[in-house]
Amino acid sequence: MINDNNQLLYNINNLHQIYNGRTILNINHLSIYKQEILAIVGPNGAGKSTLLRILNFLEAAHNGQIYFDGESIEKTPSIHTIRKVAMMFQNPQLLNKSVRSNIEYGLKLRGKRSNELVLQETLKNVGLNQYAQNKVSSLSGGELQRVAIARTLILNTKALLLDEPTSNLDPYNTDLIEQLIRTHHKLHKSTIVLVTHNLHQARRLAHRCALLLDGNLIEISSTKDFFEKPNDKRVSEFIHGKIIY
Template identity: 45%
Template sequence: MSKPVYELSQVQQTYDGRTVLNLEQFTIRRGEILALVGPSGAGKSTLLRLLNFLELASRGTVQFDGQLATPDLVLAQRRRVTTVFQRPLLLQRSVRANLRYGPSLRGQTLLPAVEDEWLERLGLSSLADQSAPKLSAGEAQRVALARALVTQPDVLLLDEPTAALDEAATRAVEVLVRRELQSGTAILLVTHDVRQAERLASRCLTIADGRIVDQAGAVT
């Protein structure tokens, strides 16, 4: 069994006296795809904000790779996590420029050979010099995924990544997500599509009213 990258215990998140998230235990392990399904307002977005360290929990503990998430550590921890959203915000520049953006935020320079490798890996070589605004929705999502993965994150958070895509584009993204498991990345897939969760995930959690109400798959 692989090592947990996230371990949440007795976590609550409260806004203006209202508890919107209440998790007894929650783990994500390296090299697994964990799917999280649930209706709007169930607490999925709140959990994502905790996992990408945009917020700290009101109560309970969040451990990342064995370390507690604390104000003095969250910046370093955040740099090890990347998020891909339903509608990616791309630079109004070329695909290449977008690929370089993630490493540049970390003070890194993407070597040309590495850049070409990632473009080929995600089927973007022919679009390398294309302007991002001219891309289809499926192409833009692949660019967003490439931009996230090129930083070699420990965790990839996918927030409804295929909700705006057609079937062919959805399948292309799913192939790329499966392939990323080989690197040992921990992946959380937030989706409304139960069938997609069944196709991709080794575990699937259902969240409602801020609580995990069902689990399918192997228990970690």
């Protein structure tokens, strides 16, 4: 059981996404529960990032029904709905401003003033409290990634979509970001959808894991079952590096 009543945040049926006549996603059904951490794994080009963009309402699906928090999502949902979801991209683009301004950015968009205590706590959590006024151009890759996750976490959205949040990071920064995700989830109970190539990370963080192959959802199950007794042979092959793309 993910939450008290197994309440759904996303309920998706017959989702198809097509680019230039090519099917990118073909998912019959996908349920994402409130308060769960769901890891989506799969090889490059499997449709993981496309799925995240659809979950973030950044692009409309070619067809399919998407229910978010009980609301049927039309082509362009209201800004109120859009702001219930935040996403960290695989290659986050920060604004050419200070670390502090970047972290406050999403709050300012919502017309909210940042709580100084929360902001200081966030800066401290990402280990950047000494660099609050520094321009992001002076930061290292790991620090940039930390700013990117901080600006997403501070929004306290119902859903948090993380597209390979630790790609290209060293073990220290990877561990730091994983801790941030864990702490945030513990405190705010957000639903987190994590796309990762790091199977160990999926195992460490997620309640459930899903495998996407060629746009198809092959299996979605509890992390334990996914890694220890998968139903589909392709999951086992993927986990053991036997699927070659």
